[in-house]
Amino acid sequence: MSQNNTTTTDTDKYDRQLRLWGEDGQSKLEKSHILLLNGNATGCETLKNLVLPGIGSFTIVDNKKVVEQDLGNNFFVERSSIGKPRASVVCELLRELNDRVKGSSVEECPVHLINNNISFFKDFSLVIASRLPEPALLTLSQYLFEKNIPLAVVNSYGYIGYLRISTPEHQIIESKPDDPIDDLRIYNPFQQLVDQADALDLKSLDSQKHSHVPYVLLLIKFLKEWRSTHDNKMPESRAEKEEFKKIFISKSLDYSDEKNFIEGVNNLLKYVQPPRIPGDVQNLLKDAKASNITETMDDFWVLVSALKDFVEKNDNTLPLHGNVPDMTSDTESFIKLQKAYQEKSQADLTQFTNLVDQIVTKTGRSSISPDLIKKFCKNSRFLNIIRYRSISDEFSQPKTKMIISELEQQDNIMIFYTLLRGVDKFFNNYHRYPGSNDEDYESDISLLKNVISQFLSEINIPVDLVKDDYINEFVRFGGSELHNIASLMGGVTSQEIIKLVTHQYVPLNNTFIFNGINSTTASFNL
């Protein structure tokens, strides 16, 4: 077979996902050890979508025994499991999904473990908690925040789903935006591009060749001509760009028939504008950490610091990625153009690597792998960092203003946040979910109403913003975990965990709520 034989992963089985996060992402997944607190439907559905793509290992902590109710919403129990420890039953059936993944179970109460043996949590890559009572959740989240271990809190409650991510700092090198604009330097061409454009002698070309000159070179050439008659300035205003467009079209032999000219016009507005460093990257460069590299910092910050030096030395321009999208062209011109970009990109990488080495030497750190330097350099336009607000800050210093302004809008999903918080407080007071017994159904409505009123007044939110209908609906839910909602939240949560573990794509910051009543969602930074 001609497939890459140096890899250790199962490339056939994982083909459809490797096309998204690559071998690098896969190897990060395979090194991860994920902990789940409570093997309920939501927790198991989350783990299912992590075991399938092949995390390294997982552990489940749960002290419950499998009961009839589990058979009604959890796929990872069987009729014969009733009475057996839920942790080991679901562990076994989840493990069976992928023979490359290791699983283990701990038959212990998650709350007890948090209160008595918090250091148990220190070695996991990430922790998933479902239906964890508020005080234990706070203790755990503070501990994990200090240890720099990401936490995903996920709950399904009737028709509503909730996910909260928390980790102090999440670094992303490959944010992989949906439709990135290629860095083609049409506005600020490097020397090789200028040379290629200058060398064009369009008049000498026959119509076939004329219609196969890459539009990038056409734009660079005619922009240079424009500057020579416009005080060395680029077309900036709308009117100027319109005028340039007319001139550009006039240079074609037959505009309707020359695809390269059509592509030039279609890409004119996109590329004829001053280069700009994306906001997320600018923020990173400005970050205090980037100007004060110490021995103990992550390599990421060394690389950011080197990037800062690079940008200062290169007229505020990031290193070139080097990718050239396909465009109408003859083979030879395209390959020549591609080569120019690749050479420039390589030169930028060499310069960047030198800058990294200088910092490494100066600070007495160990060297950084060339692969990481290259990946960082090539993706410098797509860097990102997320600093999450801690759950304890969310609880002790709520963003009251933001919550109120959301609640004031009709049918806003924020309403479910206040209700879910209320339900957790209800559980704390009464050790059951509102409406969980038919006998207490009516009285629970007023109890929940009181709990929520008290909670809202504590955080200075007008009580009347939470309408009775919603309170009634939440008591109706009675703490139920519907499989569809559990499965949806398991999907969302596993996806965010994959982003966190692989450091690819941009994860949720920080709260996601699914409203299964009409299938709408919202994300909040709480």
Place this chain on the structure above:
Amino acid sequence: METMDTNLDLPGRWMDIEKIIKRSGPFASPDFQPDTKETPRIMNNLQNDFKVLVIGAGGLGCEILKNLALSGFRNIDVIDMDTIDVSNLNRQFLFRRKDVGKSKAEVAAAFINNRITGCNVTPYKCRIQDKEEDYYRQFKIVIAGLDSIEARRWINGLLVNLVVVDENGDIDPETVIPLVDGGTEGFKGQARVILPRISSCFECSLEAFPPQVSYAICTIANTPRVPEHCIQWALLFGLQDATLEKPFDPKKFDNDNPDHMNWLFECAKKRAENFNIQGVTYKLTQGVAKNIIPAIASTNAIIAAACCNEAFKFCTDSSGYLNNYMMYNGLNGVYTFTFEYEMKEGCAVCGTNIVTVEFNKTANLQEFLEKITTDSRFQFKKPSLRANGKNIFMQGILHASTVPNLEKNLPQLGIEEGDEITVTDPALPGIGVRMKVKYC
């Protein structure tokens, strides 16, 4: 274990669902009547009376079957003609390595029936087109987890056609079978609910799925620039080239045969070397040749669950509903957009209006056919045309008799401005699209 009565449910098993269906709620449908201990109507419907059809037993299908079984449904049919491939195993969680090569529908059904006591999934290893129209009448709701536009159009057209409309234009609600349709691609997906003839149908939004982009043949033949062009060349020209030695019969080229794929890869690589093009890999060759779309467990879970949540709510009346399209994108945070796709006036399938087609009076029928097959509103595959009671252009046995018409213009075929042409096409079962001709 085998001796247990599988029809008898353990008490408390459906406690979570019962909270919802036994208690009234402010957001439930006006038709909602909560179950009581004496008359558990909704539970009866779910477990005994309602039959659900699942189309596709792949990434979405596996999830859909699990979700329905754990929503209390017991009578489920699943149709899928495919067999299991090793590359399915990263998400199609009802299959194991030992199942590779077996029928997806059959293995999935057996797994669910074994795991979920009382659930009865019946598999059909066939194409949806192989089933009679009557077969589809038995279902309360249809959930589709397909990766093909063609199959979606077909089932959509069929379900629209099943709706009985009387002479006053009133719809018989008993004949409306909702279609819940899900689709995914990498980190993106969509879930939608189609109430045939009541809300927008799949065909109403066909323009949102433009025909696949293909590379210009002359680029592939003459000016290749990127590795994909070289792979396309190997597929289109290399396979046909008798001078190139092949370890297999080129007429029997098989995407799934590693030896064939390896030959294709080597062929594309040589082509690339001749043109100094870099980047042809085995993986890319596979991707281009098989038109591989990335697929992951998480996105399938999200979309399938959104679809099944709608099916459950529709069958229980216990809540609100999705109106009627949710698009989802998980690349940057978790983003969804829920909106109402409106019925398209003049929709070829569910529209009551006749579509007007502008056409040059002097152009011939051949050009007219090209126009309607490439029009993104119709995307006909093999259309047959009738006008003023005459066959204008036919497929099948009448085909030969109508071929001479291709050279004629429409007035020569007796079609005047304002006349109606009825077009039928295998993509749209049982539906005749009525086109009014306007000359320009």
